[in-house]
Amino acid sequence: MTANTLPGHPHFEHRGSELFAEQVRLSDLAREHGTPLFVYSKASMLAALAAYQRGFAGRKARICYAMKANSSLGVLQVFAQAGCGFDIVSGGELERVLAAGGAGKDIIFSGVGKTRAEMRRALAVGVGCFNVESEAELEVLSEVAAAAGKVAPVSVRVNPDVDPKTHPYISTGLKGNKFGVAHDRTVATYQRAASLPGLKVVGIDCHIGSQITDEAPYLEAMDRIVDLVQAIEAVGIPIHHIDFGGGLGISYNGDQPPAADDLWRKLFARLDARGFGDRQFMIEPGRSLVGNAGACVTEVLYLKPGEGKNFCIVDAAMNDLPRPAMYQAFHAIVPANPRAEAPQTYDVVGPVCESGDWIGRDRVLAVKQGDLLAVMSAGAYSMSMASNYNTRGRAAEVLVDGGKAFLIRERETAADQMRAERLVS
Template sequence: MNPFQLKNGQLHVESVSLSDIARRFGTPCYVYSRAALEASLDEFQRELVGLDALVCYAVKANSNLAVLNVFARRGAGFDIVSGGELKRAMAAGADPKKIVFSGVGKSADEMALALDIGILCFNVESEAELERLNEVAGQKGKRAPISLRVNPNVDAKTHPYISTGLKENKFGVAYEEAVNLYRRAANLPHIEVEGIDCHIGSQLLDASPFAEALEKVLQLVDEIEAAGIRLRHIDLGGGLGIRYKDEKAPAVQTYLEPLLRALNDRKLKILLEPGRRLVGNAGVLLTRVEYLKPGEVKNFAIVDAAMNDLARPALYDAWHDIVPVAPGGGKHLDWEIVGPICESSDFLGHGRPLCLEAGDLLAVMSAGAYGMAMSSNYNTRPRAAEVMVDGERCHVVRRREVVDELFAAESVLP
């Protein structure tokens, strides 16, 4: 669903005008639709009805407590990559038995915290991590439930920075080494083998790499079970893409169909870890034009949001649609939409044909994923407010920071 629609000449989210949100809460401001979040999760859960399956939202995409709580209320699990994300998920009402812990660099303290809480599974990504986890679990007098994240060497056909399933990527255990490492895991006294995990990348728009990875993982499952090691679940990760510009993102049904067909006769619980697909198109970044600066070569629209608020354009050269909140008539010019940060990479969009005046409100679309979660205080800029819209109601789910807070933990030398 698209919760952002024009009504009476104004862009609304559900039943609330974005102009009203800007007036009440200021800009820059992230705005999310509860209905869109729920609809995105429902799309996965409908396809999995009647199956032993769990959708684990990838917290890194958007870790706001209100977002996590919306998903927890509807039975979702969570995929975390740090001890901080684990604490966030628990604070938002997560069931620890629905949490999987991914990531290549888990510390001993993070492992101990997850063992104390009693999570569903650790997705182990190296032999060294496996040995450390066995040691930490032994100190706790526990057995750590694990799956090995296997790197199938499959090209996800996505941006190289968000590809994770090739041999040159840092993620996972080499496919050829997986069976031996499973044998090692099965013989460790404080490890309990639970499943197998695979994740090949993010913003996947073609289902064929997913199907190829699945085929390779199932071949491995057969080898592991032939070695006498029982697996209880298979985790195929996430990565299903969304529409930013003119992409044709596959439907959830299309994406999952080869998985469900291939697993039809196997008694394996299914785990999925979508992130961007659940939150990306459920949010926008609301920003106001501060100055217009026409030039001979380029026209610059300087807005109050910047690369510290939304890093994706500077980091990945990512494209986000940018639309006026109150579209008007007049002459359109091609504008560089840039922020006030002192970097030439501080842009939100290049060459956007818009009719603009100083003071206009703009909505940077599809900003619900990897927006606020990747924001920073560069240039000592307070991070934006976050607002959740639920029908006709607005809730501030993160207040805007103030400058004094940014250096409150610092001190000068005596």
């Protein structure tokens, strides 16, 4: 039987007329669990993690999974068992880490709008570090920590004003972005942090954006952060760890991001040259660990020919796969059971009552009603951003490990959605 691995997805391949995730047929999973259905490859996640681990070999470094990319408990469990920490941005994400077997000390708490309640809960479970994003947040966190009789470990997220050359919605390190403390306010902010009774300065943080496919912005940001560490330590404030965030991209449509191990070898060479290679480092990859580990399996409901467009209407929609509607993003779409017939060009669209509900434009497909399609690179920012628009239940999720498949999320019902609602009596 001929096997054809999908480009950029080494653990998804066509074997004859079937698309497999590792050793499991996607058509079998769709038959058992229905569609739309998210399928994740554990081997793909661990292979992506291994590239970072190779890049950090011999270094003092900690990988903290940026769970906003995919916060499903079964996915978090994979990274917890692999020894990762976690980067969170909300109190809800904190609770998910704990439910998946993570510990407070393994958590970095990022985000520009932490509430007092979230701070108190994070302090109670002993989070490893707060990445503070404004001077006002320093004051509030010190007050909350002192009132609880605790000292909060902090690093300040610095905005280095580096262009990551990515989509503007996911660019986070420029002057006009809401994230971090301005580069020219950094030393003064650290002096204030060091003076506050409820805080202990432990590090410095930087994150410039997401889906970055060029190494140059990382090198530029690294130089700026090292300059700042030197300036901060020159005023008597030691920096125990340097956190370079995440943001490394994946291949959606022939993109060529640097491999994680190659990128970090270059970054460490730069750090060694500046005398900083022996520091403690933290990073928070998200998309690059899970993005190409996932596919969304969807059924073709109808084929609708038209004068200007042919439409392939599927049962997955913008509430399941928000990236095309939100970012005009590209996801490869491949048949789960390829046909030999002549293909046609379709816009692949969902059932949601919006013209923006499209999954792919101008896709060449040989399909018939009832066929299954796999929307690839759906492991990141799909389920974590999914909604109930049009009272659509969120899809089921399956984690594949070799020849075994585990249901890690049941399909959501209308009753599930209405459980917390009340009629007016």
